[in-house]
Amino acid sequence: MAKIASLARIDVDEKDLDHMVPEFNNILAWVEQLGEVDTSSVEPMTAVIPQELRLRDDVVDADPLTGGGKRDAILANAPVAEHGFFGVPKVIE
Amino acid sequence: MSNYRIQGATGQWEVVIGLEVHAQVTSKAKLFSSASTEFGAEPNVQVSLIDAAMPGMLPVPNRECIRQAVRTGMAIEAEINKWSRFDRKNYFYADLPQGYQISQLYHPLVGEGQLLIEADEKAGIPEDKVIRIERIHVEQDAGKLMHDQHPTMSYVDLNRTGVALMEIVSRPDMTSPAEAGAYIRKLRSILRYVGSCDGNMEEGSMRADVNVSVRKVGDTELGTRTETKNVNSVRFVMQAIEHEAQRQVDVLEDGGKIVQETRLFDPNTGHTRSMRSKEDAHDYRYFPDPDLLPLALDDAFLEACRESLPELPDAKRARYTGELGLSEYNARELTAEVETFARFETLLAATAKGIGKPEKDVATQVANWSLSVAPGVIKALGDEADVSHATAERQASILDMQAKGEISGGQAKEIFEIVLKTGREPGEIADTEGLKQVSDTGAIEEAIDTIIANNADKVEEYRGGKDKLFGFFVGQTMKAMQGKANPQVVNQILKDKLG
Amino acid sequence: MTDLTELGVKAIRDGVAVGDFSAVEVAEAFNAAVADAAQLNAFIVATPDHALDAAKKVDADRAAGKELGTMAGVPIGMKDLFATKGVQTTAASHILEGFKPEYESTVSQKLWDAGAGMLGKLNLDQFAMGSSNETSYFGDVANPWRRNDGGNAKLAPGGSSGGSSAAVAGRIAPAATGTDTGGSIRQPAAFTGIAGIKPTYGRCSRWGIVAFASSLDQAGPMARSVEDCAIMLEAMAGFDPKDSTSLELDVPAWSANLNADLSGKRVGIPKEYRMDGTDEDILKSWEDGIAWLKDAGAEVVEISLPHTKYALPAYYIVAPAEASSNLARYDGVRYGLRDLPDGAGLQDMYAATRAEGFGDEVKRRILIGTYVLSAGFYDAYYTQAMKIRTLVQSDFEQAWEKCDFVLAPTTPTAAFALGDKTSDPLAMYLNDVFAVPASLAGLPAMSVPAGLNKDGLPLGLQIVGPAFDEQAVLNAGLAIEQRAGFTAKPEKWW
Ligand SMILES: [Mg+2]
């Protein structure tokens, strides 16, 4: 559980784990009933409504809603933005 | 099999190398947004709401990116999967706004292919070798982090975020740094022929993840590999392999174990080191991207891709040696770079047309001119040369005059020099600067008659069987003509007169 | 003068068009109702100016003789899952508190283009995860209905579109947008005695809607009549090139083609929906519904949807899996909350921000989703669930050979009290047992009010139709609506 939480980047403390683990196990036990169904000859669903992927034309800024050139809008809600960048705690690679 | 070996205390080791090359697809807009891909913009300017992963944003794929990846697949003789899918690769990092990279794991666009690297004795590649390519998939590039602009913060620039990449994954078929270098150079050449990637490694258009393992010579099982990320030049790839293989051998000889890990190459030291930011064992939780549908390609699309493919490096080289009769060396040099063969073919066509002969008859002349004569003149002139003056038409006209015997090889160079400096026309230069050979038989005959008359003894000796003296007569004639006589005409007349 | 807040979409639109009242009068009446209903906590943010500005434009257009849109003069509530430009959009989560998008969702834009105005952003279960509107960071929403037992226990309005259902049932908005991932339009509609339709997957663009589970999320209208739903759905639906899963189809004239005569139609009654423990009143209302449809001319056929039992557990793998990935973008870097403990590195910041910003139910689902996708478990959980999805879908395919639409209860019970099920996640999930199969199969499905139970609480009936056939669903809904004669309304206590 702690490993999953870390993979999901959610801090959990010990006392959270106390109630989360049984709930989690309960839900898993319940979904595991799917194992009863023989699906050996069934294909997993690939599209909810069968249709093919549309491809768009290679046009820059085709639509203001999908294009660039809007740095102010991109940074408008940032907790930390400086000199046109987003700021994050220093990363050591 | 290369003979690259690492000698350890316990015996000889060999290296096994696989490369994952990330090549930026040539397209104007990004893979899933219409923001520009152009290099060098101010930070976060070429970023759409989609690239910044704003809530509720959705991806729609760019046809051109798919088309270029398909063409690339065709160029490496790979099977193209008519049904493919995009998957999400989930991990957290500041250069990855969505928290996942849209990539292809389960059903990539391009399947098994291959590429040929050529024998290069000097580099330790004794014979031609086929390197198998496992797959090419299409995926999003990440953004960029800057670490030294601020004492406690890293800065994030998302301009690169969402640019289309092809990840070209080789099989672990390479066994020396030289083979890896040759593979990348060949791949780069193919990508540039196809036009699917500009191959500009300085700007990051091509980077390689280098997978290296070592094993004792004779072992058949693969050793544990490490992956050195984002190495961005051929030389660095070779250095990284050399260092990493040696490091692994050292560890193993000391009784240690190789940890499967991600490493970073430091170009300053030529060494690799473990990457702290990728320390935790990864579990990418790949699953099909539910924002996208399966990608189904129809035959018409594939046919159009195939028809748009240019002649590729191997085929071109074969044609140059076969049809055009060029030497192996010339063919290889001329086909290595797109710019080189393009200049050559333009000049060849212009020259053949000017002279009125088939291309194969003038190919060697044009090849020599392109590979050695012209570059020599340009190099010697240094800053005085303005290569923009050296149009194909002007060069063809020089070659034309030379082929017709109007000018000598030396005169050709002199004329080209003036062309480079001034942009004047070769014909006009030849006329006004006196850079023309005399082919007028009258003048030459006159000179030869005088020489024969003045050297009766030598004529006797020649006629008596001392063939070598022919050179003497040629020299005398050229001297009398101040070097401007057409040697072929001189030869012919001398032969006639000397009998 | 009529109480304008009693009017629905069509009545307002037509009244404005003929000049019975002005759009501004309507907006003012509903703005006042919003201000007056703080106790229901249906809105996270009220936007009276948005409603008024839209109304003024409609009045001006009308005065100028311009053609008016299909929603002209109708002020609506907007579920706070739709991005609205310049107006805080939170998905009812702390992690997005203060976020003001620089863009407008496709669906909300279409509604504004049709002449609607916005009363405010409606409360919901956090990231649309919940069935009672108790997971919102901005507090529970109260159902306007109360039991007739004289007590005043606050009831759940359903979820996740609980602000939407409460506002429409309480006459605070004539209509509202909802989104439905596994019943989030239909279940709250049933709990509050209103109508709501989830169209075929892909009818409404998902662009600009905060994603929960991409392969399931669909927007739809919630209103007090079937016709109002049809009118509003026409305004919301339509092809959007910005959404790869958007259906490239014209929007049918559903409202113009409404027809309650079901002669020649066959209604399928799925036997697997008769589950143990289903409320007596619910079963009774189902019987009523069957009788009404017969009365409307439909032939009743029993059908089988054999994988019904597995739909809910499959949903609780697929939806959390997609959510765990969709919600990875909330990391404190580009918008929303950032929690940066002293000395924290980047990854610590993520973990702290997400721990602080997400509510318990959201965390639970992210963890489930992370788990089922993780190495070694992917095939056993996710792939198996997607295979079950195929089976659920083919169950319906086979059913369409026997019937034109399906009738079933919307929920296993009427509205329960707030706090009743919060301690047992599984019990809460079971609320959507009847709603989820249509979601997994991407089918159009609607809930319409069917009557009151013995406690005086509304019950809903659900109609599910074949893909693309919203008309069949709406027509059957209309037939029920006409026969149920549902005129009850909650007594105003707020
Ligand atoms: Mg890689």
Ligand SMILES: [Zn+2]
């Ligand atoms: Zn990659």
